[in-house]
Amino acid sequence: MKKLILVSSLALTLSGCFSNDETKEITPIFVNTYTADQQIAISERTFQGTTVPADMTPLAFRHGGKLERLTIKSGDRVTKGEVLATLDTAKLKQQLQDAKAQRDLANSQFKRAETLKSKGMLSASEYDELKANQQLTAIQYKVLMQELKHSQIIAPFDGVVATIDVESYQNISSGETAFSIYKNDVIYVDVPVSEAFIEQLKKLDDPYDLKAEVHVKALNTNYEAKLKLFSAEPVAEIKGYLARFELKQSVRQLLPGTSALVAINIDQFKDNEQTAVLVPLNLLVAQEEQGDFSVWKVDESGSAELTEVLVSTTTAKGALVIDGVQLGDRLIASQLSKLTQGKEIQFVDGHQ
Template identity: 30%
Template sequence: MTSLKRLALTSALLALISGCSQDTDIEPAAAQRVEVQLLSAPEQVSARLFNGQVSVAEMTRMAFRIEGKLESLHVLPGQTVKKGQILARLDDDIPQQQWQDAKAQKELLQRQWQRSSVLLDKGLVAQAEFDELTAQLRLAKVNLKSADAMLTYTELRAPFDGVVDALEKQAYETVSPAETVMTLYRSDRTDVEMDIPDTLLSQAVNFIPNADYQPRVTVLGKQGELEMTYLEHALKLDEQRGSYTARLTAFGSDLGLLPGQAVEVLLDLRQAGLPATSGYRLPVTALQARGSEPGFQVWVLQGDSVQPVPVEVVQMGQEGALVVGGISSGDRVVTTGLSRLRPNKRVLVVEKD
């Protein structure tokens, strides 16, 4: 009887499992309802606004040429210095003693050479002996000149008018040759670094900057503009940011710019030697941050699903954002529900209310 009960129970379990394992129809997820904007003719973009940052000009690492103990520091971080001003000194006891010895040796040989010169004229000194003394005097002069240089190497002087950025060493520390003691940057010139998108430079064939054109720079949060001159741009693409770094410069010690300040650069593309571009006006609701990557993206309708497309915002105003990128006339861009979209997700376009 027990065996029959077990058999019946096993049969029931198998029937239950068999029933659960039968294929069932899975209904597809419902399409997300979205609104879209149809892109028509693009707008011409003749001027663009770029973000930039104030950077120092000619940051220089200051170091001694010889080894020694740092006797004194004469400056502090942020201090303005003049060209030739002493910044730091090494203990010069040994170089000073070497200079005194070289000076005494040279003076001694100079007197001996003068006496021998008189005796040579009288035939009382051999020519070979006089020539040897002459060689010794020349060597003494070289040694004194070298000792003079060693004394100057114990002083660290500013190579230009500038500002002390940071101190890397403290007084009484031992420093090695070419070891950085402090950093110094120029105070009579200020640079601004900005990123030029590769999509813009790729349209410029044999780009030659207009040296006479001066872009206008505005410090965020401050009134007034500053005209700066194009200096250079990188030839290597920054793959992480997808842009080239360009540098503008302006001369003057009273520009009111500090390293690290955020600025905006208004660039007239044609005057700068760059081609004008075309962009599309979209509502701000169509833009979505790209998450871990810099910049924005839009969602473009392809059939009954969507795909993200990176774009660049070149202008922002009350009428919306003017963007450039991988979109073109005839594309339909999603303007609602962006946070719930995923690549290839099915959507249902609804008319705007």
């Protein structure tokens, strides 16, 4: 027993000699910095947008069946009333012929039943059975006639085929989208915007009078546009707010999904005296929501501070930031991926 106590005491003594309570020294990150020292008056706001079609309409058959050979393709222009796709109706036509024969037979049997009943040669139950059969076969024939009538998809308006979701000779279910078409005489441009921009819109007497110039790089052309709608709440699909502009003229060669630059003259806003601070593009940190950025600032204690910024536009010289950065702010210009909020930093030149 004494030996056991002695060993235990020795173990406790040794554990005290090798304590894990060692203080780890925090190593700061050495970074380069940039001092915001250029302020620029801005006359317009620019946004990156994407063209979207008006009245995108999915088309489907009311009844299932096997498709015949498709002759249309994505991008084809169609006219109202044009047959776009047809189901194979050979089997349906045979069923319709059989249903017609059954209907005619039921009609003949019911007429004979009426004669027999009037002579007292047919019971009421037999008469009712023949009458019910006549009505049933008439309904079956009518249903098949409707299926034959709806075995085609007809263009509901003049437009362009956007997507085709089926293939020739494919079996398709009732209500399953075969393809989509859209009107090509109206083009919209959707732009993700900030909450601050939405607040500026709300201050206008009539936000829908807001005008913009849309530049389409693919066509090297500018178009006039007008605000069509804007979201009062964030849109889940883009994780932010949305503004939609409508081009004033028809641009038939402008396809959905085309990138476009939307420029808005800020003289149209009530608080139109705006300046921006020039920030090098490589200092911007993209956030989760499209169009949102942050920068790493040096705070008063000399630590890293991630700050959201509002970018008006980007130029060859850098980003024009209208909120989040002021003249004299010191921004971190290197090691951005290694920074965390409140991280202790040292400057490469050795000066705080």
